[in-house]
Amino acid sequence: IKMVEIKKTNYIKIQDGCSQKCGYCTVREFRGASVSEPYSAIYQDVKACVEEHGMKILQLEGVNSIEYNDPEVGDIVGLCQRLLKDFPETYFMVGQINPFAVDRFKRLIDLIGSEEKMIKTCLVPIQSASDTALARMHRPHTKETLRELFKYAKEKGVEYTIEIIPGFPGETEEEFMDTYNFLDEVSPVAFWTHAFSARPGTEAATLPNQVSEDVIVERMEKYKELQKKVSARYIESLDGKEIMVVVEPIHGARTIHNIPVNGNFMTEEYIGKYVVHYTDGKLEK
Numbered sequence: 001i002k003m004v005e006i007k008k009t010n011y012i013k014i015q016d017g018c019s020q021k022c023g024y025c026t027v028r029e030f031r032g033a034s035v036s037e038p039y040s041a042i043y044q045d046v047k048a049c050v051e052e053h054g055m056k057i058l059q060l061e062g063v064n065s066i067e068y069n070d071p072e073v074g075d076i077v078g079l080c081q082r083l084l085k086d087f088p089e090t091y092f093m094v095g096q097i098n099p100f101a102v103d104r105f106k107r108l109i110d111l112i113g114s115e116e117k118m119i120k121t122c123l124v125p126i127q128s129a130s131d132t133a134l135a136r137m138h139r140p141h142t143k144e145t146l147r148e149l150f151k152y153a154k155e156k157g158v159e160y161t162i163e164i165i166p167g168f169p170g171e172t173e174e175e176f177m178d179t180y181n182f183l184d185e186v187s188p189v190a191f192w193t194h195a196f197s198a199r200p201g202t203e204a205a206t207l208p209n210q211v212s213e214d215v216i217v218e219r220m221e222k223y224k225e226l227q228k229k230v231s232a233r234y235i236e237s238l239d240g241k242e243i244m245v246v247v248e249p250i251h252g253a254r255t256i257h258n259i260p261v262n263g264n265f266m267t268e269e270y271i272g273k274y275v276v277h278y279t280d281g282k283l284e285k
Contacts, residue, residue: 009246010055011095012045013037014079015062020100022127023138024168024196024204027063034067039082046083050090056270057091057119057246066098066105077107084117091271093119093256099126099141099149106152113156119244119256121189124149125163129182130175133168136207143182150186159234159257162188166223167196167216169207176219183226189234189257193223232281235259239278245285246271253285261285 017031049055060080062068068076076094083092094112099105112118128134129143153160164179183191195216198205238255247253247265254260261276263285276283 009057009059009248010049010053011059011061012042012049013062014042014060014076015065015068018064019067020064020098020140021138023136023207024165024199024202026199026202029201031063034064036062036068036070039070039072039079042079042083043086046087046090050087055090057093059093059095061095064098064100065094065096066100066108075104077104077111080108080111080115080118084115088117091117091119094122096123096125099124099146102145102149105149109149109153109156109158113153113158120157121159121161121256122153123161123163123192127163127165128168128171128175128179129164130171130178133171133175133179136170137165137168137204143178146182147186150188159189161257162186162191164191164193164223165196166193166219167211169196169198169204169211170209171196171211180222180226183223183230187230187233190231191223191227193220193227195220235281235283236278238276238283240275242273242275244271245274245276255283259283 015034015036017034018025018027019034021028046058049058065076068079070079073079073082080092080094094108097105097108112120112122126146127137127139129146131142134142150160162183164183166176196204196211198210244256245253245261245265246256247270252260253263253265261283265285274285276285
């Protein structure tokens with residue numbers, strides 16, 4: 001594992017490949033079906049990060065982490081529970097949670113929301129909030145499922161960022177607005193847009209009604225403006241709240257959602273909870 005000595009965070013690979021068959025993705029073709037790292041290997045990676053390199057926060061990463069399964073610890077929830085037990089002084093974060101298995105998603109949110117050493121944020125790739133577009137993508141969820149899951153996360157104190165794909169073949173103005181309005185409604189910390197790009201060999205590359213580049217650019221610009229609004233809304237909502245702040249020489253002080261926090265921090269205060277205030281569009285300690 002390659003380390004940066006002054007960093008106190010790192011990524012731990014727990015899974016590779018994917019068993020889903022989304023119409024735009026080449027992961028299954030090039031990496032195969034989902035394969036989980038055995039707990040013994042994950043344990044050794046975490047141990048090296050903690051004991052040899054002084055890491056404090058470890059982010060569990062995989063192509064589709066929600067599919068994690070290992071005979072020794074079970075699913076992704078069992079993995080997190082075991083890591084919390086074996087490394088009680090370390091903070092853990094699940095970087096990406098696909099909304100494929102509703103029960104498993106909710107159990108993971110329960111764990112993240114209830115355990116002090118679980119960082120209460122995650123990335124949820126939804127790609128669209130239009131049922132018709134999701135069906136063309138072969139995504140196994142609906143807008144109502146997503147609404148339910150995001151409401152559940154909020155109730156458990158877990159924040160989220162969202163990932164979407166504007167310009168999927170056949171995306172109508174109505175489908176675009178379905179997703180646009182949904183993002184405004186569920187109010188994530190932020191959302192990331194990855195404009196559709198036809199990948200050779202995928203079903204999406206052969207679908208009719210490919211969206212023109214001009215339309216995709218126009219929609220990306222609209223999303224960009226909405227992103228500013230959504231992020232500003234979230235930052236302002238933190239005024240007067242006690243939140244977790246991470247301090248590193250390489251990054252400065254920031255919330256666990258990578259929002260800068262102004263103030264005097266000692267580097268030995270690497271991670272802690274502080275009351276922050278919203279002033280002129282910025283957060284201050």
